[in-house]
Amino acid sequence: MKLRGIGVGSMMYGLGYGFARPDFSTTDIELAPDGTVTIWNGASELGQGLQTLLCQLVAEELGIPYEDTFIITADTGRTPDAGPVSASRSTYVQGNSALKACRDLKKPMAELAGELLKTDPDQLIFKKGLVQDQNEPSRSISFTNLAGGMHQRGRRVRGSGYHSITTGDVDKETSQGDAYATYAWASQLAEVEVDTETGQVTVLRLASATDAGKAINPKMVEGQIEGGAVQGLGFALMEDMKIEQGEFKNAKLSTYLIPTAADVPMVEPLIVEVYDPTGPYGAKGVAEPATIPTAPTIFNAIANALGQRVRFTPATPEKMLKLLGKLEEKEEQITIEDMPYPEP
Amino acid sequence: MLYRKYEVAQTLPEALSLLSSHNGAVVRPVAGGTDLILQLHERILSADVLVDISRVPELRGIRLENGQLVIGAATTYTEISRSDLVLKNAFVLAEASKKIGAVQIQNMATLGGNIGNASPAADAIPGLYALQADVVVCGPNAERRIPITEFHQGYRKIDLNPGELIKEIRFAIPAEGTGTAFYKYALRKSQAISVVDAAVCVQLSDGVIKHATVALGAVAPTIIRSPAAESVLIGEPPSEDLFDRAAEAACQDARPIDDIRGSAAFRKYLVGVCTSHAVRSACERAA
Numbered sequence: 001m002k003l004r005g006i007g008v009g010s011m012m013y014g015l016g017y018g019f020a021r022p023d024f025s026t027t028d029i030e031l032a033p034d035g036t037v038t039i040w041n042g043a044s045e046l047g048q049g050l051q052t053l054l055c056q057l058v059a060e061e062l063g064i065p066y067e068d069t070f071i072i073t074a075d076t077g078r079t080p081d082a083g084p085v086s087a088s089r090s091t092y093v094q095g096n097s098a099l100k101a102c103r104d105l106k107k108p109m110a111e112l113a114g115e116l117l118k119t120d121p122d123q124l125i126f127k128k129g130l131v132q133d134q135n136e137p138s139r140s141i142s143f144t145n146l147a148g149g150m151h152q153r154g155r156r157v158r159g160s161g162y163h164s165i166t167t168g169d170v171d172k173e174t175s176q177g178d179a180y181a182t183y184a185w186a187s188q189l190a191e192v193e194v195d196t197e198t199g200q201v202t203v204l205r206l207a208s209a210t211d212a213g214k215a216i217n218p219k220m221v222e223g224q225i226e227g228g229a230v231q232g233l234g235f236a237l238m239e240d241m242k243i244e245q246g247e248f249k250n251a252k253l254s255t256y257l258i259p260t261a262a263d264v265p266m267v268e269p270l271i272v273e274v275y276d277p278t279g280p281y282g283a284k285g286v287a288e289p290a291t292i293p294t295a296p297t298i299f300n301a302i303a304n305a306l307g308q309r310v311r312f313t314p315a316t317p318e319k320m321l322k323l324l325g326k327l328e329e330k331e332e333q334i335t336i337e338d339m340p341y342p343e344p
Numbered sequence: 345m346l347y348r349k350y351e352v353a354q355t356l357p358e359a360l361s362l363l364s365s366h367n368g369a370v371v372r373p374v375a376g377g378t379d380l381i382l383q384l385h386e387r388i389l390s391a392d393v394l395v396d397i398s399r400v401p402e403l404r405g406i407r408l409e410n411g412q413l414v415i416g417a418a419t420t421y422t423e424i425s426r427s428d429l430v431l432k433n434a435f436v437l438a439e440a441s442k443k444i445g446a447v448q449i450q451n452m453a454t455l456g457g458n459i460g461n462a463s464p465a466a467d468a469i470p471g472l473y474a475l476q477a478d479v480v481v482c483g484p485n486a487e488r489r490i491p492i493t494e495f496h497q498g499y500r501k502i503d504l505n506p507g508e509l510i511k512e513i514r515f516a517i518p519a520e521g522t523g524t525a526f527y528k529y530a531l532r533k534s535q536a537i538s539v540v541d542a543a544v545c546v547q548l549s550d551g552v553i554k555h556a557t558v559a560l561g562a563v564a565p566t567i568i569r570s571p572a573a574e575s576v577l578i579g580e581p582p583s584e585d586l587f588d589r590a591a592e593a594a595c596q597d598a599r600p601i602d603d604i605r606g607s608a609a610f611r612k613y614l615v616g617v618c619t620s621h622a623v624r625s626a627c628e629r630a631a
Contacts, residue, residue, distance in 0.1 A: 257531055260446070260534050260535050261534075321610065321613065
């Protein structure tokens, strides 16, 4: 028999390390005489789009084309420490340090532009390849010419940005307090089909609404949301670490199964933009927020289909058949109900 | 180094002479390499010389010969699953070919390789057991024709002498009114090794099953036939109750083990699932 069910899962997530743990990033940028800018940041590009994102932020902040930015990341010989790529912190922390590096570079640039345009450097804005007096738009110089001028006059052409979101700790006695610099929210909705004969759970469709603060690159955010759902699906249904005597028994991709394209349903990514005043242009991380709700969503859908709760991960067919009473339960499953709750 | 020398044979006599012309060296034939190369990488096997037989014309292609279907050992799964002769006469093989790995593997891997690798979880072999196929092997001097049930002697053990090659597979075209089916149970939808699978041929005559073969994969050291399930089916009209009884009988013949993909109890249960699905599909196709 094939039973269908619908489930919702939601989460709140503290971005970065929190709890007074060091959480900072440094970015350096340098202006070339031709107006191009090179960015140095110690974070790793894992395929998530960090390099694209930092270039976009710098291009936007300096008002220059994306094509005029170059980036070097994760080179211990050349790049400043940006902290790890983890805790969904890259956009939020490394992005902020890149913006600060731009603002640092803009100071000497605005000084020279002020001299050349005979205007107040504080009134200058960097936009569309121009450095322009915001009150008197006719007073302007192209970013490229200004870059050349900076080099000719021997001005400072390097900027550095340091950003820290290191928070205070929570109360040691009560664990109360604001542990993180900011928080993200996400909800997902899924429909599943449980085959009670084979024990197989198929996710038929899934929608994922993730709070991005501001999507700096919407296509990349969609990719993160879709990838997060696939990873969450693997966690819910497939990824099963078999450890005996401390040894991994399935440390191969042929035995440690993750979803293939054939196992992934249509994922509908929904970007929610709630401007975060502490983020770069209002943005915050989406990586883990897009992954965390998937398993509870799927498990709620299974419960909706069966009228019975799954209290273990992953819900592999063999374990599902035990839950359904088709196979005898050999080993005792520790379920959430069995775990002692701390006294309030 | 996985091997020292790679030679490409253009004809069958050349392949046979290359296989026996390296004194003292470990010489292995390779076609798609989808099993062999992995095993060389993981040091399960070793080789000094690989002889590529994938281009040998005598080992390739699918043809009808005196009421028999002949499939060359170096024929790929993609070729098998697209062959009109297979689709019309041995649908079970086309169905199994599409379940092996994924398209990339199906484009490279060969039927002869699957037989030579002799994995108990091989997806193409249950169909050959159900079709009662023979394996034709050729050596420097003579050819031998062996029923596939005897060719597979034990866990990854085959009846092939040094210097011999698997040349082709032969089986009689199933009689009029025969339906065939393959059902694979795996832990994801593609790129997965069978936990259990079943291949079935049934011949219907006047609404009654006249002839039936049931083969099971990944439940014993080799692919096995299930005589119990076959005898339940023969002489009966297809019905859900019959499929259940055949499934139950097949479970009696299975001797599964615990491994990384599932426990013996899980496999035993799945034998029933796979058998009833395969028998039902085969009966529908026979009718």
